[in-house]
Amino acid sequence: MSTESLERLAAERVDHRFKGLPPDADGLTVGELAAQRRNLFTGGFATPVLALSAERLEHNLRLMETYAERHGLAFAPHGKTSMAPQLFQRQIERGAWGITLAVPHQVRVARAFGIQRVFLANEVVDASALRWISAQLDADPDFRLVCYVDSVRGVELMDAALAGAGRPVDVVVELAAGDGARTGVRTEAECAAVADAVARTRTLRLVGVAGYEGEVPQATPERVHAWLRRLVALAVGFDKEGRFGQADEIVVSAGGSAWFDAVADVFAEIPELSRPVLKLLRSGAYVSHDDGHYRRLTPFNRVPEEGALEPAFRLWAQVVSRPSAEQAFVNAGKRDAAHDLDLPVAQVVRRDGTERPATGVTVTALSDQHAWLRTEPGADLEVGDWVGLGLSHPCTSFDKWQLIPLAQADGTVVDYIRTFF
Numbered sequence: 001m002s003t004e005s006l007e008r009l010a011a012e013r014v015d016h017r018f019k020g021l022p023p024d025a026d027g028l029t030v031g032e033l034a035a036q037r038r039n040l041f042t043g044g045f046a047t048p049v050l051a052l053s054a055e056r057l058e059h060n061l062r063l064m065e066t067y068a069e070r071h072g073l074a075f076a077p078h079g080k081t082s083m084a085p086q087l088f089q090r091q092i093e094r095g096a097w098g099i100t101l102a103v104p105h106q107v108r109v110a111r112a113f114g115i116q117r118v119f120l121a122n123e124v125v126d127a128s129a130l131r132w133i134s135a136q137l138d139a140d141p142d143f144r145l146v147c148y149v150d151s152v153r154g155v156e157l158m159d160a161a162l163a164g165a166g167r168p169v170d171v172v173v174e175l176a177a178g179d180g181a182r183t184g185v186r187t188e189a190e191c192a193a194v195a196d197a198v199a200r201t202r203t204l205r206l207v208g209v210a211g212y213e214g215e216v217p218q219a220t221p222e223r224v225h226a227w228l229r230r231l232v233a234l235a236v237g238f239d240k241e242g243r244f245g246q247a248d249e250i251v252v253s254a255g256g257s258a259w260f261d262a263v264a265d266v267f268a269e270i271p272e273l274s275r276p277v278l279k280l281l282r283s284g285a286y287v288s289h290d291d292g293h294y295r296r297l298t299p300f301n302r303v304p305e306e307g308a309l310e311p312a313f314r315l316w317a318q319v320v321s322r323p324s325a326e327q328a329f330v331n332a333g334k335r336d337a338a339h340d341l342d343l344p345v346a347q348v349v350r351r352d353g354t355e356r357p358a359t360g361v362t363v364t365a366l367s368d369q370h371a372w373l374r375t376e377p378g379a380d381l382e383v384g385d386w387v388g389l390g391l392s393h394p395c396t397s398f399d400k401w402q403l404i405p406l407a408q409a410d411g412t413v414v415d416y417i418r419t420f421f
Contacts, residue, residue: 001089002114009086009418010034018403019336020049030403030416040316040411041350047318047386048332050397051407052288054414056312057090063307064286065094070306071264076100076119076253078284082398083420085113087287098144100282104129107145109420111136119253119280120147121210123154123174123183127161130169138166146207146251148174150184155197155204162203171198172208172251173238175231177215184211191234195243206243208251208278209235213259221302224259228266239273253280261299261306285394288312292342292392313397315344315389317371322383328373330387333366336400342392344371350386358387 010031014021022044025033038044040051068075074097079088083106088099098117101107104126107118124130124147136143149155149171162169173191176184185191191209198206211231213224235252244250250273255263260283267279285294289309300308317332337344343366346358360379365372371389375381391397398404399421406415 001085001092002112005113006086006089012418014403019401020046020405021403022046030418034413034415037412037414040405040407040413041353041386042411043413045316045405045413047316048330048336049405050313050315050336050401051405051413052417053310053312053314054406054408056310057087057288057406060286060289060309060312061090061094063309064283065096067260067264067306068281069095071268073255073264073267073279073281075281075283076117077287078102078121078256078282079110080106081284081395082287082417083109084398084404084417085109085115085420086415086417088113088115091287097278097280100284104133107133111143116140116142116144118143118145119282120145121212121282123148123150123158125154125157125161127157130158130161133169134162134165134167137169144170146170146172148172148183148210149194149198149204150174150176152194152197155194155201159201159203165203168201168203168205168246170207170247170251171204172210172253173198173206173234175209175211175234177211177213177227178217180217181215182212184215188230188234188237195238199243205246206238207247207249208244208253209238210251210253210280212256213254213262214256219259221262224262225266228254228262229269232266232270235277236271236273239275244275247275249276249278250274251278251280253278253282255281255283257283257285257294258297259299261303288394288397290392290394290397291345291347291390294392294394311390313391313394314347315391315397316350317387317389319373319381319383319385319387320370322381325377326375328361328375328381329370330373330389331369332371332389333369335368337366337371337389338391338393338396338400339366340393340396344389344391346373346387347390348388349381350388351382351384355388361387363389
């Protein structure tokens with residue numbers, strides 16, 4: 001990571017671009033505001049405001065570092081979850097091999113902050129993007145990028161765009177998770193055809209195989225394990241056929257945030273191959289976890305003895321209308337809260353410095369700038385109260401906020417996390 005680039009984030013001025021921050025902080029640098037260690041609840045922050053728990057973030061980073069080490073996995077967490085270089089840095093400090101990304105723009109962000117290893121989990125056929133990637137590789141011998149290929153046509157387009165490149169682009173054949181799944185090559189025979197196409201180029205170098213088990217149709221532990229064994233068998237077969245002859249190591253990669261326990265199980269079975277094997281896990285949502293989708297799906301529910309992730313996000317909104325005993329509205333809506341998988345969950349209410357459970361309060365709908373709350377008889381909720389909302393799906397929580405306070409349990413804000421979507 002580039003220390004200079006991260007320091008530039010601290011030098012950025014606070015202004016109207018960053019919602020939820022104290023209006024009287026306008027003109028301060030982010031570093032100056034962080035040094036004031038203001039309190040989220042008494043320091044002038046305006047609702048709605050999204051906060052990230054400092055303690056829970058650190059817990060999640062430490063837990064996944066330990067998990068990967070325990071299972072002999074290299075870890076390239078998916079950066080598209082947060083698109084936050086400060087978090088990329090902390091992930092790398094916690095032992096990550098590099099950062100996974102999904103599209104070339106995200107790679108540009110990573111490179112701007114000095115990320116030296118990128119796993120690009122997509123086939124790239126855009127000629128201008130490929131030429132930029134090639135220029136990055138040629139300019140920096142220490143930069144490594146691994147990219148998907150999933151079609152002969154894609155390989156041909158990549159080869160044409162990379163003509164004259166000084167260094168080949170490392171690629172892995174993406175095996176589809178099944179018929180009707182997302183991207184990837186559907187059959188082993190087609191995988192071989194794609195590998196053959198790579199071998200005919202001078203601009204690409206085949207270094208492994210990869211895929212995403214989260215797309216296995218009607219996923220069960222048995223189905224996911226079976227697909228992962230297909231992926232491993234593909235790598236073993238390619239190696240026996242001498243297809244990795246130019247590679248220094250063989251990359252075998254999978255692992256979203258719902259089935260990384262299955263990945264650990266099956267990757268432990270990978271036999272000795274002709275070259276060292278980089279067993280690369282790519283889970284990303286763990287960094288903040290959540291109070292909905294991933295709370296239900298996390299593999300730690302199946303292996304509780306390995307630990308538990310903690311939801312680190314809380315969206316604070318304020319009651320702005322209480323039109324009846326059964327209804328209330330807070331000033332956060334679709335513009336502020338992830339809502340693609342689940343509605344937010346009312347967790348706590350703050351009034352006069354005291355926090356209590358949001359008993360009898362349920363979010364039933366979102367408008368652009370309001371959450372609709374149903375209040376049961378006896379629910380104690382007044383205009384002006386702060387309501388802390390738990391969110392579902394980290395990927396669509398981070399992308400609604402450009403500068404996110406990192407707050408300790410007592411509300412002290414110790415840093416601000418900058419996102420780039």
